[in-house]
Amino acid sequence: MTLAHRVTDVGTWVGRVIRSAPGTYTWLAVLLVTTILQHVLPADAVHHILAARSTNLVELTRHPVRVLWSSLFWLDGAYWFAYFVLYNIFHVPVERWLGTVRWLAVCLITHIGATLISQGLLSLAIREGAEPMSKAYVLDFGVSYALAGVAGILTYHIRRPWCFVYVVVVVGFLAIPLFGDVTFTDVGHFTAALIGLLCYPLIPADRRPRLFGAKHSSTAPDG
Template sequence: MERTAAGGATDPAPVPEAGLPGAAGLLDGLPRQRGPVGATAVRATAAPAGTEVAAPGARSPLLRPWRLLPTPTGTPFTLAYAVVLTVTSLIAAYADPGVVHALHQGSSTDVAHLLRTPGLVLLASALWIAGGILAPYTLCLLFVLTTLERRIGGARTALVFLAGHVLATLATEVPVGLAVLAGHLPDSSLHRLDYGVSFGVAGCVGALAGLLRPWLRWPVLALFGGMLALDLLALTDPLTNWGHLIALGTGVGMWPALRRGRSEPRRVL
């Protein structure tokens, strides 16, 4: 179709821009754009609010392996926590053994400390990690926290970690106190040394699984839960092993809240 100008000349009808959906009628009133910038602008206009629009030719964030590492802007909570764990690991490795033992005892979430200073020891016990900052469990912690924080933000990641850490600690230590009162355990059980990040990690693994696609969610839960179950069957430390399973279940129980509050519509993987 041709349009007639005032002077009688004809102008060719606008040709839809390459790469844009629809014919010219869908773009009436929109100025022509050049190159991929125009395509991006139109797609961003048509995208629902809150949807992340990638630039043409850009790789998916899930294909960038460096996104598994904490960064100051992307994952400030995980990075700050990693710095704290690095400092405490250096203290544990190089400070006087007597000082380190006193710090561990002061941070222990045993029954005696939970009765006197519950808030202090629940936080302090999560500042120490067995095996040092380069231990496999530490690397697992950083990977899980980084991935979870990129999905739900630092504040909610911290809440998930604390929920697993606190609930599993109370669920395992309160029965110890009751058993001592009933005479089934000696008084020394009230001072059982208990510290570390493993309950928080297990809670975050359970929460993160709920944001994965089903083909990955259930294998992750089966593999991690299976390892925890095998540890429990070995009877090396049943109280701690039960705590890991309780923390994992705590993270799984948070799926509905995390899914409702997601800041992005896409799921991890």
């Protein structure tokens, strides 16, 4: 096989993989661009951009729709490759399993729900004097909330009894910070995973596992 044929075969395989989860890979491409921008733009410009897209209390009060949407396209730091790996582990199999529209619905429901709940609790803590007012301005981005939510619903795509082991590990891992010096972000991650589990009705009827009784016919996660 010539080099040209091998390159063609690799290109065909890459195209097939991307088409199998177009939403996830488009999202990753946007995140790659915005992460690069964080490295090439002046620090002051980056801070201004991120502050205007942060889902903190101040921005949620002023521009709720804008920040809930735009915060999904920025990462806090230079760890794009880590998210590339995590997206392939969690987002890709869920998008292939549910379809792009339902996968996106899970992402938005868990992202928005976890953001509002965690920031609502922070607002209450500030009013009660348990947290300083400065916490209302802290930069916060919702990519990880959607990731935790998708990790939650992925439970239903794993064969029994491994799905029970998986959900205990995921929920337990996200619950550990709640027993220490808890932050609103820790609450958001844990809440997002629980909301993801509650997204069971979004699973198409023909792909929906039986929670009890006979083992379901769903396949193990691919990708």
